[in-house]
Amino acid sequence: MRLFVGVTDDQWFHFLAGQPACEEVNFWRPSGVGFQALGEGELFLFKLHAPHHFIVGGGFFTRALQVPLSLAWDAFGPANGVPDLGAMRRRIAKYRRQTPEALGNPPITCLMLAEPFFLPREEWIPVPASFKSNIVTGKGYDTREGEGRELFETVKERLQVRVPDGPRPATLAAAATPRYGAPRIVTPRLGQGTFRALVTEAYGRRCAVTGEKTLPVLEAAHVQPYASGGPHEVSNGLLLRSDLHRLYDQGYVTVDPDDRRLLVSPRIREEFQNGRHYYALEGQALAAPQRGFAPVTRERLLYHAEQVYRA
Structure with missing residues (x-):
C-alpha cells in the first residue's frame, strides 16, 4: 500500500x-494536471504549508479527475474547502495569477477523497525527515x-482512538491492521459529490439517453434509489438530462x-395529457460509459424496472 502526503492550504x-x-472532500x-501516485483506497494525508511541518489529517483516495470549476462546485459545494463558489473562484484566481473576472470556467484537478479525518492540534x-x-x-x-511504514503506524494509532461517524470501511480496515502487518486496501464509501463527478465523467458529460451535453442540465441519477439501499457507485448511476432524471426518479421512465x-410509461399521457417528446424517445438505446468506468449492472436496472417504474 502506498500513501501520499499532499501540501494543503491552511484555510x-x-x-x-x-x-x-x-463524509468526503475535494x-x-x-x-488541470494528472495524478497517478495512488490507487483507490490508498491513504492521502494533509500536510500544512510551512512553517507548519505537520500532517494534520487525511482521507482515502477514490479517483482523480480534471473537471470544469462549475462541475467541481456543483458536485462538492463546501466540501471543496470554501464556503461558496465566489470564494473558490478567488482562491483559484490567486494561484493562477489571474483576476476572478478573467478566470472563466477553467479545468481543475479534483483528487476526490472519501472518509476524511481531521486531527486536533495535539x-x-x-512530517518524515525526507519531506x-x-x-x-x-x-x-x-x-x-x-x-x-512508521508514518502509517502513527496514522493508524490516531484512527484507532477515533470512533468512525457512520459506515467507514476503509477507515476501519486501516485501524485494524496488525502491527507490522500489511495494510489492507478496502474500497472507501463514496459520497454524493464523488458519485456525481464520476457519473458525469463516465458518460462523457452527455445524457446517456439523449446525448445532450449542456452541462448545467445534466444530473447523476441513482438507478436503485439511495434511500432504498442503492450505493453511490458508477455501476448504480446514469447521467440524465434534468427532466428525464425527475421522470426516472418518479418511475415514469425506466431502462x-x-x-x-x-x-416510457403510458401514465405520462394518462396523468398529464402530454408527453409526445418523451414517447419519441421510446426504444432509445442507453449509452455505455467510457472505458475505465463500470456499466450499470443488470441487478440495479431490474430493481428500478420492478420497484420504481409505473407500468
Whole structure:
C-alpha cells in the first residue's frame, strides 16, 4: 500500500475541520494536471504549508479527475474547502495569477477523497525527515518499509482512538491492521459529490439517453434509489438530462434491464395529457460509459424496472 502526503492550504484544512459529519472532500489543484501516485483506497494525508511541518489529517483516495470549476462546485459545494463558489473562484484566481473576472470556467484537478479525518492540534504528526521544506505539492511513500511504514503506524494509532461517524470501511480496515502487518486496501464509501463527478465523467458529460451535453442540465441519477439501499457507485448511476432524471426518479421512465433501451410509461399521457417528446424517445438505446468506468449492472436496472417504474 502506498500513501501520499499532499501540501494543503491552511484555510482549506481549518474550514473543513470545522464542518460536522464530513463524509468526503475535494482536494483540488488549480490547474488541470494528472495524478497517478495512488490507487483507490490508498491513504492521502494533509500536510500544512510551512512553517507548519505537520500532517494534520487525511482521507482515502477514490479517483482523480480534471473537471470544469462549475462541475467541481456543483458536485462538492463546501466540501471543496470554501464556503461558496465566489470564494473558490478567488482562491483559484490567486494561484493562477489571474483576476476572478478573467478566470472563466477553467479545468481543475479534483483528487476526490472519501472518509476524511481531521486531527486536533495535539495529535498532529511531524512530517518524515525526507519531506523537505522545498516540496511544493507532496511526496509519496511505501508503507512496507522505512518512513512510510512508521508514518502509517502513527496514522493508524490516531484512527484507532477515533470512533468512525457512520459506515467507514476503509477507515476501519486501516485501524485494524496488525502491527507490522500489511495494510489492507478496502474500497472507501463514496459520497454524493464523488458519485456525481464520476457519473458525469463516465458518460462523457452527455445524457446517456439523449446525448445532450449542456452541462448545467445534466444530473447523476441513482438507478436503485439511495434511500432504498442503492450505493453511490458508477455501476448504480446514469447521467440524465434534468427532466428525464425527475421522470426516472418518479418511475415514469425506466431502462429495460436486458436490451438497455428506454421504456416510457403510458401514465405520462394518462396523468398529464402530454408527453409526445418523451414517447419519441421510446426504444432509445442507453449509452455505455467510457472505458475505465463500470456499466450499470443488470441487478440495479431490474430493481428500478420492478420497484420504481409505473407500468
